[in-house]
Amino acid sequence: MNMKHRIQKLTSLVLMLSFSALAAAQNTDALPSWNEGKAKQSIVDFVATVTKPGTAGFVAPAERIATFDNDGTLWAEQPMYFQAFFVFDRIKTLAPQHPEWQTQEPFASVLKGDLKSALAGGERALLQMVMATHAGMTNEEFESLVKTWIETARHPISQRPYTEMVYQPMLELLSYLRANGFKTYIVSGGGIEFMRPWTEKVYGIPPEQVIGSSGKLKFEMRTNGPVLVKLPEVDFIDDKEGKPVAIAKHIGRRPIAAFGNSDGDLQMLQWTVAGSGPRLALYLHHTDAEREFAYDRKSSIGRLDQGLDQALAKGWTVVDMKQDWKTIYPATKK
């Protein structure tokens, strides 16, 4: 067999193998934890629309930006945001260096184990605790604290590691979108530096695709080199109106798909659907008290009220977690 023939054979074999792979991909359900129904269908239809070359709905891969809220959208957020548990653990660890915390609220309540009273001061109290525990060290020291915590801490109710309280159907959705040329981003009210140390491993989302709330950083030249010091000062709150602003700053493109679960995500979804061409706006509705948590209009954590009204009025996709998901969390790792 001469070279010309070999190359012809090679070409036909490669084509044959490619077609088989394509057919296999199309026949496999990329979202096995999703029950058949309107929600799943709207996702699959949207992806089919934007990936079909030569049609009106086609979107170039570079513009396939999908943004995801984190708390309550990619992982659970009850009985309170997981980052708050990190804050409480930090307060307990730092207490010996802060004797004044024994009597000073909200710290005193945390040290007594009374988290409800600690949070009675609302966002102001939480922010005060975040500043006291997230600042006064370099960004790399903080990163290493988060890494240790996320590997060792356990959720107070489930006793699972927090990273195993991510939603299996959402992990499948992230992979499915990326397999279809999407770039997946987190756009969360949570701390940007609290998420980045583990999002790549857990979600396949690298640090540069994680957007969140942040404190100010200060460049400081020390004897053995430069460091970035975390200051006890808010830089940006990535929630509500802040989300589209942060998307504009970090990504510089409007998403074509956005995923959230609370009123804090409403502006991100509004901003996403206001662009031209096919759009997907999706809300998770926490309806499963048995397998997860059931909450919406009255919840202080992850309230979904105005957002639910808008979703119903505008025909956005609403995932009923009880009905639409076969499983909630991934199988426990050994």
Add this chain to the structure above:
Amino acid sequence: MNMKHRIQKLTSLVLMLSFSALAAAQNTDALPSWNEGKAKQSIVDFVATVTKPGTAGFVAPAERIATFDNDGTLWAEQPMYFQAFFVFDRIKTLAPQHPEWQTQEPFASVLKGDLKSALAGGERALLQMVMATHAGMTNEEFESLVKTWIETARHPISQRPYTEMVYQPMLELLSYLRANGFKTYIVSGGGIEFMRPWTEKVYGIPPEQVIGSSGKLKFEMRTNGPVLVKLPEVDFIDDKEGKPVAIAKHIGRRPIAAFGNSDGDLQMLQWTVAGSGPRLALYLHHTDAEREFAYDRKSSIGRLDQGLDQALAKGWTVVDMKQDWKTIYPATKK
């Protein structure tokens, strides 16, 4: 020939073709506009070191972050920052709506064509002009203004489009790094929204990999949908100490290679080399008065003074543009 044989043939042919492609790639000079010498060699050696699997210097592709200043590093910046010319053009366009500018400095000088007097007020005057011309519209309206300007405006000395005053050797360097698994970022004191509309086309750098100075944005719900309005308020100045801070915020990883040309880039280079493992810090030294511009320690635009001292003391790569570059700008497009 049965299937098993065919697949064996296929495998060996694919391997053969891959090796030929690899050999071809290795024999081709990826930096043809760079003269042989220390500067070029330090780049090629660095890339060889970090891309060789199984060696101490190997860096995983995800960590191959390279950051580039823009003004004076990727394109020219004399007789003043190109964005300033955009500002002057905007002032002339907007003048009919601002009769007060006829007598109010620095606007009056711009309208008389006396740019030197307009800039006599230093950074404060420039900032005042930026705010007056970059705010009060949506981010998408601004994007469209920049797109039109960059396609039509001409440099006052060369009469070339500004995007043809980019440095050919740096375009080759960007491509070379990307071909070796690097993610290339711009980290510039220039406006983030002024660069993003054209960096992908000109440098192959997508908007989400462009970091710069920014004004504040405000989410606003209007009758026909949400918009982001540009406010006349500074959000972030991405210069000097700001550069490592912006890198931490946007990328969340420390670069392993950084490229600049002025004291404004010094902290970015210091931050880059302070990480562990192989590092490349490179300064362009503008030494070519004939083909480009010659300036360093005394220049008001792009001053390179402290940075040059540090580069020489620490053995960073310094590119002598006159000696090290065969060409400065790309061949003029037809």
